[in-house]
Amino acid sequence: MYLDILLVLPPFLLSLYAQILVKSTFAKYSRIKSSRNLTGYAAAGLLLDANRIRNVAIQPVRGSLTDHYDPAGKVLRLSRPVYGENSIAAIGVAAHETGHAIQHARSYAPLVLRGTLVPVANIGSSFGPWIAMGGLFFSLPLLIHLGLILFGVSVLFYVITLPVEFDASSRAIALLRSNRLLTEAELEGVKHVLTAAALTYVASALTALGGFLRLLLIAREER
Numbered sequence: 001m002y003l004d005i006l007l008v009l010p011p012f013l014l015s016l017y018a019q020i021l022v023k024s025t026f027a028k029y030s031r032i033k034s035s036r037n038l039t040g041y042a043a044a045g046l047l048l049d050a051n052r053i054r055n056v057a058i059q060p061v062r063g064s065l066t067d068h069y070d071p072a073g074k075v076l077r078l079s080r081p082v083y084g085e086n087s088i089a090a091i092g093v094a095a096h097e098t099g100h101a102i103q104h105a106r107s108y109a110p111l112v113l114r115g116t117l118v119p120v121a122n123i124g125s126s127f128g129p130w131i132a133m134g135g136l137f138f139s140l141p142l143l144i145h146l147g148l149i150l151f152g153v154s155v156l157f158y159v160i161t162l163p164v165e166f167d168a169s170s171r172a173i174a175l176l177r178s179n180r181l182l183t184e185a186e187l188e189g190v191k192h193v194l195t196a197a198a199l200t201y202v203a204s205a206l207t208a209l210g211g212f213l214r215l216l217l218i219a220r221e222e223r
Contacts, residue, residue: 003214003217004214007210007211007213007214008210008211008214010206010210011203011206011207011209011210012207014199014202014203014206014207015200015203015204015207017199017203018196018199018200018202018203019200021196021199022065022193022196022197022199022200023065025089025192025193025196026065026081026089026093026193026196026197027089028089029087029088029089029092029189029190029192029193030081030085030087030088030089030090031087032087032088032089032186032189033086033087033088034086034087034088034091034181034182034186035182035183035186036181036182037086038086038091038181039083039084039085039086039090039091040078040082040083040084040085040090040091040093040094041058041060041078041083041084041094043090043091043094043095043098043176043181044058044076044078044094044095044097044098045058046179046181047094047095047098047175047176047179047181048076048098048101050175050179051102051105051175053101053102053105055074056074056075056076056101056105057073057074057075057076058075058076058077058078058083059075059076059077059078060077060078060079060080060083060084061077061078061079061080061083062079062080063079063080064079064080064081065079065081065093066079067079067082067093067094067096067097068097068100069097069098069100069101069104071100071104071111071115074101074104076094076097076098076100076101077097078093078094078097082094088182088186088189088190088193089189089190089193091176091181091182091190092172092176092189092190092193092194093193093194093197095171095172095173095175095176095181095190096168096169096172096194096197097168098171098172098175099167099168099169099170099171099172099175100164100168102171102175103164103167103168103171108164108167110160110163110164110167111164113160114157114160114161114164117153117156117157117160118157120150120153120154121153121154121156121157122154123150124149124150124151124152124153124154124157125151125154125157125208127147127150128147128148128149128150128151128152128153128154129147129151129211129215130147131143131146131147131150132144132146132147132148132151132215132219133147133215134147135147136218136219136222144219147215148212148215148216148219151211151212151215152212154208155205155208155209155211155212158201158204158205158208158209159205159209161201161204161205162201162202162205165197165198165201166198169194169195169197169198172190172194173187173190173191173194176190
């Protein structure tokens with residue numbers, strides 16, 4: 001029981017903290033305007049051009065913190081608080097997503113690997129635990145192993161996401177500095193925003209890993 005709590009509770013609490021931190025940090029630096037008066041849309045466009053990437057569209061998307069890069073459609077989608085706003089937070093998030101577009105253009109290995117795992121990872125996160133639990137309930141080792149494998153692939157997806165996200169943030173900082181879109185003082189604010197966002201991915205990976213280990217221990221106890 002104590003081990004179950006150790007595997008589940010800390011990641012859950014970290015997830016809550018990460019969500020609060022990213023929202024508060026983004027809100028804080030959304031109130032600080034950039035000295036160059038650039039919107040997130042403009043910053044992303046400049047960085048794409050600087051890297052000679054001209055086949056990626058930039059589109060607004062509904063919601064807040066819903067920003068993402070779609071490699072299949074080659075579309076960089078920026079939420080309204082990022083797309084049209086001139087703030088340190090907006091430019092930082094736009095640069096981060098641009099970093100993903102650059103990763104895609106450069107065939108960044110962890111991004112490519114993560115992309116190949118997406119179909120199985122989607123199935124594994126949704127059905128893997130249930131298949132394994134069904135195997136335990138009906139005493140069917142094959143189902144247990146299948147569920148654990150599928151769930152394990154989804155955990156691997158979350159783990160591989162970490163270097164992908166960290167690299168995109170590193171690229172964002174380097175690009176903003178080399179292209180002089182922000183001052184060094186403004187870059188410090190961007191670092192705070194991206195670090196808070198990175199914590200959400202760490203929390204997701206730990207949550208998935210904790211759930212997998214808990215299920216694995218249950219399976220071993222039932223043998």
